[in-house]
Amino acid sequence: MALRETQELAEYRALMEAPDTYEDGFGWQTVVGAFFIGFVMMPGSIYLGLVAGQTMGPAAEWTTIILFTEIARRSFAQLSRQQIYILYYIAGGLTAMMGGVALSGGPFARLVWNQFFRAQAPGGLVDQVPDWVAPPPGSDAIAQRTFMHPDWLPAIGVLLATEVFSRVCWFTLGYSLFRLLSDGEQLPFPLAPIQAQGATALAEAQSKEETWRWRLFSIGSMIGIGFGLIYVAVPTLTGAVLIQPVSILPIPWIDFTQGTERFLPGVPTGIGTNMATLMLGMVLPFWMVVGSFAAVVTTAIVNPIAYWTGNLPTWRPGMETTRTLWATRIDIWLSFGIGTAFAIAFIGVYKMWVEWKAAKAAGIDFAGFGFGKRVPGRGDFNVWIMLSLFVAATTGYVVLCRYLVPSFPLVFLIIYGYIWTPLQSYINARMVGLTGQFVAIPMVREATFILSGYKGVDIWFAPIPLGNYGMTVQRFREIELTGNKFTSVLKAELLMFPIMVVTSFIFWGYVWRLQPIPSVFYPYAQKMWDYQAITQWVWFSSTTEGGPVEIFQRAIKPWLMVGGLAFGIGMYSLLNWLRMPVLLIYGWIRGMGQIPHYLTLQFIGALIGRYYMRKRFGEENWRIWPPVLYAGFACGTGLIAMLAIAIVLIKQSVTQMPF
Numbered sequence: 001m002a003l004r005e006t007q008e009l010a011e012y013r014a015l016m017e018a019p020d021t022y023e024d025g026f027g028w029q030t031v032v033g034a035f036f037i038g039f040v041m042m043p044g045s046i047y048l049g050l051v052a053g054q055t056m057g058p059a060a061e062w063t064t065i066i067l068f069t070e071i072a073r074r075s076f077a078q079l080s081r082q083q084i085y086i087l088y089y090i091a092g093g094l095t096a097m098m099g100g101v102a103l104s105g106g107p108f109a110r111l112v113w114n115q116f117f118r119a120q121a122p123g124g125l126v127d128q129v130p131d132w133v134a135p136p137p138g139s140d141a142i143a144q145r146t147f148m149h150p151d152w153l154p155a156i157g158v159l160l161a162t163e164v165f166s167r168v169c170w171f172t173l174g175y176s177l178f179r180l181l182s183d184g185e186q187l188p189f190p191l192a193p194i195q196a197q198g199a200t201a202l203a204e205a206q207s208k209e210e211t212w213r214w215r216l217f218s219i220g221s222m223i224g225i226g227f228g229l230i231y232v233a234v235p236t237l238t239g240a241v242l243i244q245p246v247s248i249l250p251i252p253w254i255d256f257t258q259g260t261e262r263f264l265p266g267v268p269t270g271i272g273t274n275m276a277t278l279m280l281g282m283v284l285p286f287w288m289v290v291g292s293f294a295a296v297v298t299t300a301i302v303n304p305i306a307y308w309t310g311n312l313p314t315w316r317p318g319m320e321t322t323r324t325l326w327a328t329r330i331d332i333w334l335s336f337g338i339g340t341a342f343a344i345a346f347i348g349v350y351k352m353w354v355e356w357k358a359a360k361a362a363g364i365d366f367a368g369f370g371f372g373k374r375v376p377g378r379g380d381f382n383v384w385i386m387l388s389l390f391v392a393a394t395t396g397y398v399v400l401c402r403y404l405v406p407s408f409p410l411v412f413l414i415i416y417g418y419i420w421t422p423l424q425s426y427i428n429a430r431m432v433g434l435t436g437q438f439v440a441i442p443m444v445r446e447a448t449f450i451l452s453g454y455k456g457v458d459i460w461f462a463p464i465p466l467g468n469y470g471m472t473v474q475r476f477r478e479i480e481l482t483g484n485k486f487t488s489v490l491k492a493e494l495l496m497f498p499i500m501v502v503t504s505f506i507f508w509g510y511v512w513r514l515q516p517i518p519s520v521f522y523p524y525a526q527k528m529w530d531y532q533a534i535t536q537w538v539w540f541s542s543t544t545e546g547g548p549v550e551i552f553q554r555a556i557k558p559w560l561m562v563g564g565l566a567f568g569i570g571m572y573s574l575l576n577w578l579r580m581p582v583l584l585i586y587g588w589i590r591g592m593g594q595i596p597h598y599l600t601l602q603f604i605g606a607l608i609g610r611y612y613m614r615k616r617f618g619e620e621n622w623r624i625w626p627p628v629l630y631a632g633f634a635c636g637t638g639l640i641a642m643l644a645i646a647i648v649l650i651k652q653s654v655t656q657m658p659f
Contacts (some may be wrong), residue, residue: 019356019483025082026488026495033064033087034495037094038503043649045095046105050522051641052232052274053252064091085482086492093496094503106504108147109542111155112512113529115142116459120533125457125544132158132404133461145516147509156318160501161400162463165495168393169465172386173422174472175486177429182477183373187433189477216625217632224636226261227275232637233644239521249273251523253597255321266328267313268321274600279633281605282613282626291587293603296420296596298588303328312555321597322531330538333592335557339564340589346565348428349571379485394418405462408454417465420444427472450542457540477615479547510649620639 041064064087068079077089095104103109114134118126119142126137129595132154135141141149147156153487181187230248239245256269281289306328315327329337374380394417401413424444449459479489511517518525538555571585591599614622 006523008554022375022379022483022485023080023082024379024488025080025086025482025484026083027083028489029079030086030090030243030492031070031495033068034090035498036491038499039093041091041095041642042105042503042640043507043511044645046507047236047643047645047648048232048518048638049109050511050525051236051251053524053528054602056140062181064088068450079480082484085479085484086488089479089489090290090492093492096637105508106479106500108504108508111152111159112508112517114155116529117533118515119538120530120537121457122534122541124536125419125537128335128457128544129455129620130404130458130461132156133458145512147505147512150476158404158410158463161496162398163501164398165396165463165465166467167497169339169397170469170472171423171490171493173425174392174469175381175476176383176386176390177425177470177473178476179380180426181429182474182480183375183431185433187430189433189474195590213546216628217635220629220632221636223275224638225640226636227633228637228640229657231274235523236641236644236648239515240651244520245523247523252527253321253595255597257324259319261317261319264300264304265307265317266315266324267300268324268328269300270321270597272597274598274601276630276633276637277598277601277627278605278608279630281602282609283630284602284606285583286486286606286610287581287583287589288587288590289599289606291584291589291592292591294584295588295591296599296603297595299328299333299592302332306332322527325595326531326534329535330555332560334538334555335560336436336567337589337592337623339561339565339566340568340592342561343565343568343572344589346569347505349431351431377485378480379487381486381507391418394421394465397463401462401464405456405459406464407456408459409452412448412452416448419463421467421469425469428468429473430470432470432474446539446542457544459543460540481561501636507563514648539620568628599605643655 068087081169094106103113110133115137118129118134119137121129133153134155135149135151139149139151141147141151182189191330222438231251231592235245235247235251250273252274253272256271257267260267260269303312307315312328312331314330315324319327398410398413398417401408422541445464476486479486514520518529568585568589571588572582575582575584609626617625
């Protein structure tokens with residue numbers, strides 16, 4: 001769907017103009033802040049992810065900003081907007097969450113997941129997983145739960161090489177596409193001003209006058225502290241002194257599936273218990289949340305019909321939520337979801353083409369392929385050097401992957417790295433630049449692995465050079481709008497990487513030694529890791545020799561894929577024609593990939609926000625309040641988690657000492 005007024009493409013760019021001068025936001029505050037986040041926030045982020053499936057991101061960002069602005073104020077200094085943004089950038093980077101298993105705390109989180117994932121391999125596939133992924137389950141490194149063992153050296157070596165190649169690729173290609181699309185083609189990047197203004201609003205911490213943001217942030221923090229005491233602190237602290245932790249609220253949800261299976265067979269029923277999910281429903285676009293809840297209602301109708309007609313053979317009575325989700329994905333929703341994913345990709349590319357034509361018709365020229373002029377003082381890099389570094393990092397990917405999986409056809413690696421990744425990143429970056437929406441062609445990795453005829457599970461773990469760096473282009477636009485030199489971000493990345501590697505190694509190794517992961521001490525991990533593992537093994541079985549290939553063959557149904565594709569495109573076209581919110585279909589497709597218990601809680605939050613809070617506080621106020629309230633809530637919960645975790649770590653350290 002084209003923008004209603006093509007001139008808005010140019011107007012979006014004027015929402016927040018780049019400044020005339022640029023400053024280096026990297027300084028002593030950045031260095032101290034990075035060490036503070038790495039050594040103080042990271043262990044809390046690890047624990048919070050394992051216990052509740054949350055990230056410390058907002059808590060780390062806000063707490064670091066508040067702490068350093070207060071220190072600066074008492075030193076009769078003031079942090080600049082550029083310095084605040086770099087602190088914000090580092091805090092988000094060091095506490096970022098990876099994947100659907102809520103892994104946080106740096107790259108060594110992946111190794112803890114890999115050792116668990118290898119142990120869960122079905123049908124004797126555990127021996128087909130290479131040792132450069134994780135040591136075998138019988139290794140002393142696994143029995144002792146330690147990274148300080150030679151069996152981990154291959155996996156750690158591959159991990160570090162992959163981290164270096166990945167960071168070089170996203171930075172160099174992302175910057176080159178920024179110069180091409182922002183400087184050269186002058187695309188508006190409509191969401192970049194919003195993100196930049198949100199980040200720079202943190203500078204209000206330095207103001208002596210109380211603002212509505214800080215009042216709301218304080219209210220949200222107190223709510224988060226109260227909830228965090230119940231939800232995080234009680235199970236964390238009791239787990240340190242009792243055989244099993246005590247949970248006032250079941251984490252992460254209350255499961256009704258086995259109680260409702262008589263009249264809703266094959267339907268996972270329940271409700272989430274994390275208040276953060278409720279508040280997130282107030283922040284997300286209302287019609288997207290409604291669409292996601294519609295997906296919950298759809299499964300409640302379709303799954304029982306499929307069971308009664310014999311089309312749900314994998315599900316068995318007595319299965320709880322995660323097993324029910326897995327069974328229904330195998331029989332119905334995996335194939336249908338592939339089709340809807342292709343529909344979203346098709347819609348995204350179509351929208352990009354329509355808006356490009358509309359812009360051309362209005363005389364806005366987006367056809368230039370120059371990189372634009374380097375802006376004086378912005379800290380620009382030579383584009384050709386950046387592209388050369390991207391090619392070098394991609395070559396490193398190809399060589400490493402070829403060494404690890406020598407039998408996999410080299411031509412696929414070349415196409416992945418040198419053709420598909422730049423092409424997909426360019427398409428996505430243009431979509432983000434025009435509409436602010438992410439687009440990607442789905443299932444490329446899975447399809448090529450299967451169609452290549454390769455046999456073995458090692459290719460699924462290999463560091464293949466396949467990426468989509470389109471969203472990083474918007475990050476560079478945000479950096480520009482905050483008045484930061486690009487060299488300051490490069491310095492921040494060079495500082496973050498060693499701190500992240502060292503602290504991740506220390507704290508993940510320490511947490512892993514305290515208790516097995518997953519276990520009853522980490523409720524979210526205990527619920528979700530098993531579900532994620534069996535779901536991924538469905539795909540991996542498609543290239544195995546003598547493995548449970550029948551599971552994959554039963555899951556892939558071409559007619560359901562076609563149905564999902566037709567449904568996605570048809571519903572989008574219908575909503576567009578009826579002038580109804582097209583976010584409904586985006587939300588519906590989003591909902592098919594999430595736990596329904598969370599979506600129900602989000603829907604309740606959306607209803608409370610729209611039909612009570614909005615009337616109680618006014619539409620204008622409630623339009624801008626929820627993000628700040630949510631950030632405060634996350635900060636309060638995170639701080640309580642940090643306090644509880646610090647007590648546990650001290651207690652465990654004392655009890656493990658031999659004196």
